[in-house]
Amino acid sequence: MRPVPDRILDGHEVARRIRDGCVPLIAQRQERGRCPSLVVVRIGDHPAAQVHAEAWTKEAATWGLEVNVAALPVDTSARKAAGILKGLGRDRAVDGVALARPLPENLNERALQEALPPAKDAEGVHPETLGRCVLGRPGLVPTMAGAVLRLVDAAEVPVRDARVVIVAGPDAPVLPAALLLGRRDADVTLCRPMAADLGRVTREADILVVEAHRPALITPDMVKPGAVVIDAGVNAVPDEERAGRLRLAGDVAFEAVCGVARAVTPVPGGVGAVSLAVLVENVVRASAPPTHDDGTTAQLPLFHY
Amino acid sequence: MRPVPDRILDGHEVARRIRDGCVPLIAQRQERGRCPSLVVVRIGDHPAAQVHAEAWTKEAATWGLEVNVAALPVDTSARKAAGILKGLGRDRAVDGVALARPLPENLNERALQEALPPAKDAEGVHPETLGRCVLGRPGLVPTMAGAVLRLVDAAEVPVRDARVVIVAGPDAPVLPAALLLGRRDADVTLCRPMAADLGRVTREADILVVEAHRPALITPDMVKPGAVVIDAGVNAVPDEERAGRLRLAGDVAFEAVCGVARAVTPVPGGVGAVSLAVLVENVVRASAPPTHDDGTTAQLPLFHY
Numbered sequence: 001m002r003p004v005p006d007r008i009l010d011g012h013e014v015a016r017r018i019r020d021g022c023v024p025l026i027a028q029r030q031e032r033g034r035c036p037s038l039v040v041v042r043i044g045d046h047p048a049a050q051v052h053a054e055a056w057t058k059e060a061a062t063w064g065l066e067v068n069v070a071a072l073p074v075d076t077s078a079r080k081a082a083g084i085l086k087g088l089g090r091d092r093a094v095d096g097v098a099l100a101r102p103l104p105e106n107l108n109e110r111a112l113q114e115a116l117p118p119a120k121d122a123e124g125v126h127p128e129t130l131g132r133c134v135l136g137r138p139g140l141v142p143t144m145a146g147a148v149l150r151l152v153d154a155a156e157v158p159v160r161d162a163r164v165v166i167v168a169g170p171d172a173p174v175l176p177a178a179l180l181l182g183r184r185d186a187d188v189t190l191c192r193p194m195a196a197d198l199g200r201v202t203r204e205a206d207i208l209v210v211e212a213h214r215p216a217l218i219t220p221d222m223v224k225p226g227a228v229v230i231d232a233g234v235n236a237v238p239d240e241e242r243a244g245r246l247r248l249a250g251d252v253a254f255e256a257v258c259g260v261a262r263a264v265t266p267v268p269g270g271v272g273a274v275s276l277a278v279l280v281e282n283v284v285r286a287s288a289p290p291t292h293d294d295g296t297t298a299q300l301p302l303f304h305y
Numbered sequence: 306m307r308p309v310p311d312r313i314l315d316g317h318e319v320a321r322r323i324r325d326g327c328v329p330l331i332a333q334r335q336e337r338g339r340c341p342s343l344v345v346v347r348i349g350d351h352p353a354a355q356v357h358a359e360a361w362t363k364e365a366a367t368w369g370l371e372v373n374v375a376a377l378p379v380d381t382s383a384r385k386a387a388g389i390l391k392g393l394g395r396d397r398a399v400d401g402v403a404l405a406r407p408l409p410e411n412l413n414e415r416a417l418q419e420a421l422p423p424a425k426d427a428e429g430v431h432p433e434t435l436g437r438c439v440l441g442r443p444g445l446v447p448t449m450a451g452a453v454l455r456l457v458d459a460a461e462v463p464v465r466d467a468r469v470v471i472v473a474g475p476d477a478p479v480l481p482a483a484l485l486l487g488r489r490d491a492d493v494t495l496c497r498p499m500a501a502d503l504g505r506v507t508r509e510a511d512i513l514v515v516e517a518h519r520p521a522l523i524t525p526d527m528v529k530p531g532a533v534v535i536d537a538g539v540n541a542v543p544d545e546e547r548a549g550r551l552r553l554a555g556d557v558a559f560e561a562v563c564g565v566a567r568a569v570t571p572v573p574g575g576v577g578a579v580s581l582a583v584l585v586e587n588v589v590r591a592s593a594p595p596t597h598d599d600g601t602t603a604q605l606p607l608f609h610y
Contacts, residue, residue, distance in 0.1 A: 128432050130432075176439070
């Protein structure tokens with residue numbers, strides 16, 4: 001079975017549209033004397049942290065942002081790391097900060113995420129960022145949940161009255177999307193990957209979101225014909241075409257599910273690509289903060305989560 | 306049909322147990338020289354704000370806390386009000402602060418809620434409080450969502466693998482309970498009160514939580530036999546026993562549903578009573594803050610949300 005190209009919900013295309021939406025704001029900032037500015041903080045040299053840091057740096061630079069990388073030694077103390085993040089929080093020349101993970105083992109990820117002020121939280125990992133987003137208050141957005149909303153939006157599927165099923169574990173970054181979609185009058189079901197009779201639940205979904213990190217968990221028989229399927233899983237699986245090598249795959253049996261669904265996000269090139277764009281968009285948002293005093297969002301030409 | 310007394314999930318009883326759980330901590334604080342301390346801020350004299358302020362004051366005093374009421378004039382400016390809340394945030398003699406609502410019309414509720422530091426947020430209304438709770442990080446708890454967890458706990462019903470249905474509008478304070486119950490491996494469905502075929506969804510619930518503010522929305526035919534029903538609705542309805550008077554009622558046809566369900570919370574005396582206890586417990590929590598530096602909760606003898 002071959003994928004039907006027009007059933008691919010292309011994350012790169014959605015990311016490009018997010019960038020296009022930010023161009024006027026970036027230009028406006030440039031006219032006022034400086035670009036939106038991102039600082040990428042990387043501590044130590046874990047390969048995965050390097051990959052993240054490089055992807056963020058490249059994407060933000062492509063958008064025309066100013067990007068600086070703060071590469072700190074692997075033996076940076078917790079106090080020193082927190083101090084640097086707090087310093088970036090106070091630095092008026094910095095709009096957004098992103099901290100590449102994994103961190104060296106002596107550092108606590110949560111504590112450092114909370115050392116960053118929510119107003120500069122490019123990744124949307126501070127608890128206040130999540131709370132503001134879920135409460136519909138102006139602020140930045142957790143990138144993964146934001147990416148789900150943008151993909152649903154791009155699929156041009158009605159959200160009001162839609163049945164949404166989110167298959168994810170208890171700490172999955174995708175979970176806040178449940179409350180964001182609930183705010184848009186969808187009926188949302190959270191379902192664990194281990195749930196008995198998972199297919200019975202997923203088959204009812206008009207919009208199916210999966211973040212289980214289990215390759216091919218979602219097979220065509222578990223998908224309602226015409227559904228939108230958003231695959232936030234990332235797995236390394238054997239590459240059939242190159243013996244002994246691994247390739248990336250999501251949680252959805254992609255080609256087969258393309259034969260049933262209306263639209264499916266690929267992995268790679270789906271949720272990950274959009275999350276990256278949402279991260280950079282967060283920096284642009286941060287550079288043009290809404291007025292908080294009266295509790296309303298400023299009139300920004302930006303997506304409303 | 307008459308209510309079956311042992312099917313009433315009594316909020317006052319649950320509240321009493323929450324208080325009992327806090328007694329050792331309060332005593333410990335007293336031995337160290339002072340009680341946990343709550344400041345109730347009331348601006349203007351709206352009757353509902355007075356009712357809230359008095360209920361909080363009375364409950365906290367009953368627990369043995371130190372309570373002070375800051376009653377501010379109705380013409381208090383936004384700047385002045387925010388300044389007072391920030392001042393209480395810095396005051397080391399104050400553990401928790403609660404702001405009675407509704408506020409005078411010139412004041413923005415959200416802005417004032419955010420003026421208070423999350424560490425003293427007795428009501429759990431700051432976005433960071435919500436985010437911390439949903440992410441499972443140490444902190445206080447939004448009172449309504451916390452009350453739902455405590456009532457589920459008191460009903461002694463298994464949460465793992467349970468089907469939970471939450472019937473609520475997009476801004477309902479009860480909604481974060483979805484993610485808290487999801488963290489405990491329940492399958493959770495969020496459903497709007499207006500949903501077509503509501504009964505079909507609610508009938509699948511082992512645990513049914515309702516915050517629709519529509520009297521008698523939930524009738525016995527919509528409830529699975531043996532389910533636990535938590536009624537977070539508050540409505541003023543005509544009092545059949547006193548012509549021309551109103552009485553409080555929830556969203557559940559209480560007496561009739563008692564004939565089907567395993568346990569039902571009454572209104573009044575259910576979620577509201579427990580929310581009040583969770584608010585005071587938040588002050589006790591705030592007076593013995595966990596160590597945040599390493600991201601772990603201190604070994605407090607307090608409920609883990």
